Amino acid sequence: MTKKTTKRHAHRIAADWGTSNLRVFALDAGGAVLAEARSDRGMGTLEPAQYEGALLSLISGWLDPSRVTPVFVCGMAGARQGWIEAAYRKVPCAPVGGPFTKPKVESPLIEVFIVPGLSQDDPADVMRGEETQIAGVLASRPGFEGVLCLPGTHSKWVVVHGGRVERFMTMMTGELYALLSTRSVLRHGLSDDEGLDEDAYALAVRKTTAAPVEGMAGLFRLRAEGLLAGLSPVAARSRLSGLLIGQEMAATRGLWQDEKVLVIGSGALAPLYARALTLLGGDAESISGADMALGGLAEAASLQEREKEHA
Amino acid sequence: MTKKTTKRHAHRIAADWGTSNLRVFALDAGGAVLAEARSDRGMGTLEPAQYEGALLSLISGWLDPSRVTPVFVCGMAGARQGWIEAAYRKVPCAPVGGPFTKPKVESPLIEVFIVPGLSQDDPADVMRGEETQIAGVLASRPGFEGVLCLPGTHSKWVVVHGGRVERFMTMMTGELYALLSTRSVLRHGLSDDEGLDEDAYALAVRKTTAAPVEGMAGLFRLRAEGLLAGLSPVAARSRLSGLLIGQEMAATRGLWQDEKVLVIGSGALAPLYARALTLLGGDAESISGADMALGGLAEAASLQEREKEHA
Numbered sequence: 001m002t003k004k005t006t007k008r009h010a011h012r013i014a015a016d017w018g019t020s021n022l023r024v025f026a027l028d029a030g031g032a033v034l035a036e037a038r039s040d041r042g043m044g045t046l047e048p049a050q051y052e053g054a055l056l057s058l059i060s061g062w063l064d065p066s067r068v069t070p071v072f073v074c075g076m077a078g079a080r081q082g083w084i085e086a087a088y089r090k091v092p093c094a095p096v097g098g099p100f101t102k103p104k105v106e107s108p109l110i111e112v113f114i115v116p117g118l119s120q121d122d123p124a125d126v127m128r129g130e131e132t133q134i135a136g137v138l139a140s141r142p143g144f145e146g147v148l149c150l151p152g153t154h155s156k157w158v159v160v161h162g163g164r165v166e167r168f169m170t171m172m173t174g175e176l177y178a179l180l181s182t183r184s185v186l187r188h189g190l191s192d193d194e195g196l197d198e199d200a201y202a203l204a205v206r207k208t209t210a211a212p213v214e215g216m217a218g219l220f221r222l223r224a225e226g227l228l229a230g231l232s233p234v235a236a237r238s239r240l241s242g243l244l245i246g247q248e249m250a251a252t253r254g255l256w257q258d259e260k261v262l263v264i265g266s267g268a269l270a271p272l273y274a275r276a277l278t279l280l281g282g283d284a285e286s287i288s289g290a291d292m293a294l295g296g297l298a299e300a301a302s303l304q305e306r307e308k309e310h311a
Numbered sequence: 312m313t314k315k316t317t318k319r320h321a322h323r324i325a326a327d328w329g330t331s332n333l334r335v336f337a338l339d340a341g342g343a344v345l346a347e348a349r350s351d352r353g354m355g356t357l358e359p360a361q362y363e364g365a366l367l368s369l370i371s372g373w374l375d376p377s378r379v380t381p382v383f384v385c386g387m388a389g390a391r392q393g394w395i396e397a398a399y400r401k402v403p404c405a406p407v408g409g410p411f412t413k414p415k416v417e418s419p420l421i422e423v424f425i426v427p428g429l430s431q432d433d434p435a436d437v438m439r440g441e442e443t444q445i446a447g448v449l450a451s452r453p454g455f456e457g458v459l460c461l462p463g464t465h466s467k468w469v470v471v472h473g474g475r476v477e478r479f480m481t482m483m484t485g486e487l488y489a490l491l492s493t494r495s496v497l498r499h500g501l502s503d504d505e506g507l508d509e510d511a512y513a514l515a516v517r518k519t520t521a522a523p524v525e526g527m528a529g530l531f532r533l534r535a536e537g538l539l540a541g542l543s544p545v546a547a548r549s550r551l552s553g554l555l556i557g558q559e560m561a562a563t564r565g566l567w568q569d570e571k572v573l574v575i576g577s578g579a580l581a582p583l584y585a586r587a588l589t590l591l592g593g594d595a596e597s598i599s600g601a602d603m604a605l606g607g608l609a610e611a612a613s614l615q616e617r618e619k620e621h622a
Contacts, residue, residue: 080538088539123528124535154496154531170531172495179490184483185465212523213562217434220465220481224435227391228399251524 008034009064013110014297015055017077018129019044022054023293026062031298035062043076051083052105055112063109070304071112072100072297074132078114088119088126091165096135096300098307115300118165125170129293130156136295137264137287138163146260149277150289151269153178155248157255169255173248174269181240186219189226190240191233194268200235204242205249205276215247245276256282265289319345320375324421325608326366328388329440330355333365334604337373342609346373354387362394363416366423374420381615382423383411383608385443389425399430399437402476406445407611409618426611429476436481440604441467447606448575448598449474457571460588461600462580464489466559468566480566484559485580492551497530500537501551502544505579511546515553516560516587526558556587567593576600 010026020042026035041054055071063069078086078101086101100113117128130150138144138160148158153174159166180186208215222240225231249256256277263274263286270286277284321337328334331353337346352365366382374380389397389412397412411424428439441461449455449471459469464485470477491497519526533551536542560567567588572595574585581597588595 119535119539121539124532124539126535126538169528170535171527172497172530173527175495176487176491179494180487183490183494184486186483212527213558216482216484216523216526216558217480217562219483219487221435224430224437224481227437228430228432228435247524247527251528 010034010059010062010069012301013059013062013069013071014294014301015071015073015075015077016129016132016293016297017073017075017082018042019076022058024055024058025294025297026059027298027301031301033294043079043082046083048083051077051103052107056107056110059110065109067109068111069109070301071110072115072300072304073112074115074293074297074300075129078117079128084114086114086116089116089131091118091120091167092161093118093164094135095131095138095165096296096303098303100300100304113300113304115297118168120167123169125168127156127168127170130158131165132296132300133264133289133292134158134160134165134296135299136292136297137262139295139299140287140292141262144262146262147255149256149261149263149273149284151263151265151273155273157252159255169252171248171251173244177241177244180219180244181237186222186236186240189223189231189233190237193234195234195237196241196272197232197235197238200238201242201272201275202279204239205246205279208243208246209249209253209276209280212247212250215243215250218243241272242276245272249276249280259283261285262287264292321345321370321373321380323612324370324373324380324382325605325612326382326384326388327440327443327604327608328384328386328393329353330387333369335366335369336605336608337370338609338612342612344605354390354393357394359394362388362414363418367418367421370421376420378420379422380420381612382421383426383611383615384423385426385604385608385611386440389428390439395425397425397427399439400427400442402429402431402478403472404429404475406442406449406476407607407614409614411611411615424611424615426608429479431478434480436479438467438479438481441469442476443607443611444575444600444603445469445471445476445607446610447603447608448573450606450610451598451603452573455573457573458566460567460572460574460584460595462574462576462584466584468563470566480563482559482562484555488552488555491530491555492548497533497547497551500534500542500544501548504545506545506548507552507583508543508546508549511549512553512583512586513590515550516557516590519554519557520560520564520587520591523558523561526554526561529554552583553587556583560587560591570594572596573598575603 011029014025037058084103150156158168322340348369395414461467469479
């Protein structure tokens, strides 16, 4: 648990509650960040009755004892296995909107609003958390038309038109990569660090996007070339990334081809996606994803305040 | 450890030493099985110095104290992480052949011969253990020409011509299936048993073979349809099999199309492969894989005996 404290009370609080982490922000009336804190008490570690305590342990010092402070939450806290299930909103729709789901809380000092995720009927798809980042992106890029790519454990490709999410697609590439590189026979031949062999990555992306079956056929070859030809662990890791991301590029081609793509994210993954798109002739721009959830939660807060005014 | 004992001494002993199991057979001079035993002391659990003990604990009662009994071993005991590394033989070649690798043993009553695996330079590939099963298949089907399919954690597709392995290809489909169904987010929506929804399996095989990118794109849909549309856990598991085996069929099409294919194996996996091939218009016949390693080890023994006679 890390914490940056402030002497001013929060006007409202934003919480990005993922599977493995909880991040909270104290905001003033204008939306500026007064303080932030985080812990590892993500959805994966919590029973429903433990959510309020996990939240209060980070934010209690920010609360004004003379009023109720609204807390806006996005992410897996709203999942079926989370604090309380927040029903999905169906696309096409604006990325963030009500009704917000309000879990019962014991503290008289907070009121919690969970932002609903998005669903799509055909093909079936869901997101929870990314809708808030998307709202943050659109707040920072008013009028954006095109495709958002959000790399991650489950990457999301999102078609945006007229300020709304038209449709989207989820790929499990990140989770597959994690499983293959840590739990499969391939783990013996991969480097531990994230160094990239650019050529090995680029070649695998190109070959796999052109012939997607090469993605699967190429997996065991990493092991065999390690045994027979001394394939370096860095080249092996880079090629594995290329085999998997290449398959993703092939599967999503109908979404990104001839479109403006914003790749959103921080860390090592987003540059790999941007590089793959560029290699394939796509029009990709990378933007940091760090504050996007915060921007989307601000959007949720202002929606909620407007609803209250009109109530 | 299970054991079936015999009062007669073994003329020779065959051992199939995999990653997770060790199976041994006492054979008479004609190759008939006098007794068999197994334990869970596979390569994954053993240090090099422990192999001889693991072997003797199963076979010591079969040994004639008045002579040296030869023990023929196939499988992972010959891997780099095994008892002693047995160099690969390069295809094209007969599936089983010398030189056999002889680990040093302390017991004066046994002499151990490890059957080498096979390697292919381009595309790089390796097998260890399956070469012995292939020899067993060819011993039971003299003159067979066509393709062998050996489903498993790492399935092998093997082109056989003139009694030799011409080339082969390994797919990690079985390992991917195991990882996705037990360790990924998909595990929440899959049935625990192996019941098959034939239609869900067949549809996924057809769609994925026709458009391999659907294999990857279809993974997260299993989760989303479970959440949104109540996809049954049996249908989800069956479709997952179809998405992965369909990709394998697409990747190996150049090997099986217009060829006679023997699908070798026991258990639930081999019928799924045979069914996929039939659905796609392939010419597939299923044969049990149970005694194939034994047949191949007998082949190795007779090679060794002939070599000795000529020495």
